[in-house]
Every structure is written in C-alpha cells, then in structure tokens.
Amino acid sequence: MSARSENGLRALPSVNRILESPQSKELVQAYSHNAIVSLARDQLQEARTAIVSGGVSPSLEQLVEAISRRARDLWRPRPSPVINATGVIVHTNLGRAPLSEEATRAVVDVAVGYADLEMDLTSGGRGGRDAAMRSLVCQLTGAESAIAVNNNAAALHLALTTLAKDREVVVSRGEAVEIGGGVRIPEVLGQSGARLVEVGTTNRTYIADFEDAITENTAALLRVHTSNFTVSGFTSMPTIEDMVDLGRRRGVPVFHNIGSGCLLDTSQFGLTPEPMPQASISAGADLVFFSGDKLLGGPQAGIIAGGEELIRLISRHPLARAVRIDKMTMAALTATLVHYVKEEALDKVPVWRMVSMPLGDIEARASAWLLKIGNRGEIIDGRSTVGGGSLPGETLATKLLALSTPQGSSADALAAQLRTGDPPVVGRIDEDRLLLDPRTVLPEQDEELTRAVARALGEGTS
Numbered sequence: 192m193s194a195r196s197e198n199g200l201r202a203l204p205s206v207n208r209i210l211e212s213p214q215s216k217e218l219v220q221a222y223s224h225n226a227i228v229s230l231a232r233d234q235l236q237e238a239r240t241a242i243v244s245g246g247v248s249p250s251l252e253q254l255v256e257a258i259s260r261r262a263r264d265l266w267r268p269r270p271s272p273v274i275n276a277t278g279v280i281v282h283t284n285l286g287r288a289p290l291s292e293e294a295t296r297a298v299v300d301v302a303v304g305y306a307d308l309e310m311d312l313t314s315g316g317r318g319g320r321d322a323a324m325r326s327l328v329c330q331l332t333g334a335e336s337a338i339a340v341n342n343n344a345a346a347l348h349l350a351l352t353t354l355a356k357d358r359e360v361v362v363s364r365g366e367a368v369e370i371g372g373g374v375r376i377p378e379v380l381g382q383s384g385a386r387l388v389e390v391g392t393t394n395r396t397y398i399a400d401f402e403d404a405i406t407e408n409t410a411a412l413l414r415v416h417t418s419n420f421t422v423s424g425f426t427s428m429p430t431i432e433d434m435v436d437l438g439r440r441r442g443v444p445v446f447h448n449i450g451s452g453c454l455l456d457t458s459q460f461g462l463t464p465e466p467m468p469q470a471s472i473s474a475g476a477d478l479v480f481f482s483g484d485k486l487l488g489g490p491q492a493g494i495i496a497g498g499e500e501l502i503r504l505i506s507r508h509p510l511a512r513a514v515r516i517d518k519m520t521m522a523a524l525t526a527t528l529v530h531y532v533k534e535e536a537l538d539k540v541p542v543w544r545m546v547s548m549p550l551g552d553i554e555a556r557a558s559a560w561l562l563k564i565g566n567r568g569e570i571i572d573g574r575s576t577v578g579g580g581s582l583p584g585e586t587l588a589t590k591l592l593a594l595s596t597p598q599g600s601s602a603d604a605l606a607a608q609l610r611t612g613d614p615p616v617v618g619r620i621d622e623d624r625l626l627l628d629p630r631t632v633l634p635e636q637d638e639e640l641t642r643a644v645a646r647a648l649g650e651g652t653s
C-alpha cells in the first residue's frame with residue numbers, strides 16, 4: 192500500500208467521531224442509533240476500499256452527508272411517487288393504473304381502521320369477502336358470478352389448477368405466447384398441472400383444428416388475447432362465438448383471457464376495439480379473465496367472471512386462499528367498479544381521463560409548461576400509447592414538450608437528472624431530445640413538474 196493510502200486510512204474518523212457530529216445526532220433522532228451506526232460502518236468500509244485503490248480520504252462532513260443520503264434513500268417508503276411524463280398510460284414499471292380519488296379514499300378509510308371485510312353487519316355473523324365485488328362485476332359484465340385474486344396471472348393459475356390439472360387445455364399456436372406482465376401461457380399451464388395442446392399455426396387456426404384436438408381428457412378450450420403484439424396479413428382465428436358453439440356441442444368449457452378488463456368501447460377514441468368482458472360473457476364464454484390495473488383503471492387484481500358452478504369450484508380450491516386480495520385492494524376495486532355503474536368512468540377513472548383527454552387540453556398544458564420553464568423547449572406533435580399489455584401498437588395523437596438540452600449536457604443526462612430529482616419525473620427520449628407528454632401527468636402535478644424541470648435545466652447550465 193502506498194504511503195498516501197496509509198495516510199488516507201489514518202485520516203478517516205472513527206464511528207464514534209461520526210456519531211458525535213450534530214448532523215449525526217439528528218439522524219439518530221430521526222432513525223435509530225443502531226441504524227445509523229450500521230450505515231456509518233458501511234460508509235467507512237466503502238471509503239477504505241476507495242482509499243486503498245487510490246482515492247482520497249473523505250472529510251467528516253462528506254461522510255455524514257453520504258450517510259444521510261443513504262438513510263433517506265433506504266428508509267423512505269417504497270415505492271414512492273413519480274410523475275409519469277412518458278405518455279404511456281398503463282405503465283407497468285411505474286405501477287400501472289393510478290387510482291381515482293374515490294378509490295384512493297376507500298383504501299385509506301379501510302387502511303386506518305377495521306372494516307366489514309368478512310362480517311355481515313346485519314346478522315353479526317360471518318360475511319363473504321367477495322360479495323360486494325361479485326355483485327358489481329356481475330352487474331357490469333352480465334356474468335353469473337366472479338372472484339377477484341392477486342392478479343390475472345394468479346387468476347389463470349388458480350382456474351387451471353382447479354379445473355384442468357392432469358388434463359388437456361387446447362390453445363391456438365398463435366396464442367400460446369408470452370403476454371403482458373411476462374406471463375407465458377405454456378408455463379402457466381405447466382405450473383397448473385394442465386397439459387397444453389397447441390393447434391393450428393402461428394398465423395392461422397380454424398375451428399376444425401380445435402375440434403380435432405378435443406378428447407375425453409380435454410378440460411377447456413382457451414382463447415388468449417395477444418395483448419402486446421399483433422399478427423397481420425394472412426391470419427385467421429375462429430370467433431369466440433364459434434368456439435362457444437363448439438364447446439357447447441362437445442361439452443367442453445371455453446375460457447377467454449382478455450387481459451385488460453376494458454369495460455368501455457375504445458373505438459370511440461379512434462383506437463382498435465379492445466376485447467370487453469361483457470362481450471365475451473354475452474358470447475357465452477364460460478370464464479373470462481382480466482386484470483384490475485390495466486384499462487379497468489383500478490388496483491392490481493385478477494378477476495375471473497363466469498358461470499356460478501365453475502366460480503364456486505375455483506373459490507373453494509385451497510389455492511384461492513393463497514392468492515386472495517386484501518381489504519385495501521378490495522376497497523379500491525369496488526370503488527373503481529362503482530364508477531362504471533354510475534357511468535362516470537370517463538370523468539373519474541384516471542386511465543380513461545387520459546385516454547379521452549382532448550388534444551386541445553393537452554396542447555394548452557404543454558404550452559403552459561413551456562412558459563413556466565422560460566421557453567427552454569418547443570411544443571411538437573407526438574403519440575401517446577395505452578401500454579401495459581393493452582392495445583398493442585395503438586397510439587393517440589398528443590402534444591409534447593420537447594426540452595432544449597442545456598449546453599454541454601445531453602438528453603440522457605437531463606433525463607437522469609429529472610429521474611433522480613424530487614419529485615422524480617420520467618420522460619422519454621427521442622432523437623436525442625427529452626420529451627414530456629402532458630397526457631399521463633395528473634393535472635394537479637403540473638406545478639411540481641415545471642418546478643422540477645426548471646431546476647434540472649438550471650443545474651444543467653451551471
């Protein structure tokens with residue numbers, strides 16, 4: 192070791208010295224003695240390693256500052272809020288659907304105290320935790336019954352384990368794929384103990400292919416909405432009605448995994464029609480599967496809607512207990528569903544407010560942002576996406592604020608600065624420019640956003 196390194200190591204303060212500084216005392220107050228001692232040790236170890244490989248010895252102030260940063264970073268609630276300016280509405284990495292005000296309030300109300308989750312307040316006896324959600328889903332989809340579990344992957348796993356274990360499930364080769372959320376249909380089937388029978392080809396499958404594959408061991412015919420890609424050109428798939436017809440004739444149930452849980456017609460916004468649960472139920476599907484936190488606009492959940500008898504079997508399987516949802520999710524889910532009953536989803540459910548936001552409103556916000564940040568950018572045309580395994584390739588016309596990259600900086604550096612700011616702002620980069628899309632930014636976040644951007648642009652130029 193060089194003499195310089197040895198001197199550097201000797202210059203490092205002890206843990207006790209660090210703890211004696213006034214700022215450390217505040218940290219001990221805010222967290223705990225043991226917590227800060229442990230961070231101080233880690234920080235000193237890191238400093239020693241750096242010194243031995245030629246680095247300089249940090250000052251006491253620098254060490255304490257680093258410990259403080261570490262504590263803040265490690266012990267803030269996670270996940271913590273970010274502003275989504277990416278223009279991707281259902282952004283899986285950013286927690287998918289934001290909840291409505293009413294759904295948020297419902298979560299907080301039951302979180303802070305007790306709730307009638309499993310008590311029937313009229314009789315004082317045990318009540319079903321699913322009852323209210325079930326009646327809402329039935330009303331909205333026309334299904335006889337429903338169950339909600341942790342997510343759609345769990346819903347598929349639970350239903351197939353209950354109804355298809357050690358039996359065969361027939362799927363088109365074009366749909367035995369990896370879909371939203373990294374769910375692989377062959378793996379879900381395998382995990383459930385069901386055997387996948389693939390029929391047809393990647394681009395074309397006929398009803399006769401399904402019919403030929405049915406044996407006495409067939410548990411179900413499964414349709415999967417290929418929600419994150421499209422196959423175009425020479426393609427063919429039987430309709431869900433054709434499959435229901437075949438299923439009825441041969442006594443085999445038809446399951447439809449539609450993914451997004453879109454209860455409103457997307458074609459009114461110029462988008463391709465997304466499969467809707469009520470349409471599948473009315474076509475006669477025996478079970479329909481969808482997520483709670485995609486275009487439904489609620490909390491993470493997986494909903495199975497369908498026939499009473501099948502749902503009863505699924506609900507009674509021991510696995511149902513392992514994948515059930517908690518009181519907070521149930522509260523958010525029912526509050527979200529009520530928006531659809533009241534026909535106010537376009538106004539109240541954030542994902543639908545974003546999908547239906549008029550271009551003029553988006554442009555007005557982008558212009559207001561531009562003004563607030565001292566005109567350091569320009570407004571350009573762009574496209575927002577629905578995302579999250581819904582409407583693949585479908586985009587909505589939008590207006591974007593394209594930020595001017597400060598001299599000597601880069602779009603990547605600016606993006607990183609915004610991501611690590613407070614609050615973090617996530618945009619997207621195109622052609623070496625950082626773009627911010629007002630569509631996915633909640634209107635009440637406009638001010639925070641412009642402040643964060645002004646700060647980042649300011650720092651970039653200094």
Ligand SMILES: *Cc1c(COP(=O)(O)O)cnc(C)c1O
Nearest residue numbers: 342343344371372418450482580
């Ligand atoms: C998103 C998606 C899933 C996975 O749903 P999670 O709720 O994320 O588990 C499954 N199937 C389809 C078709 C999807 O789009």
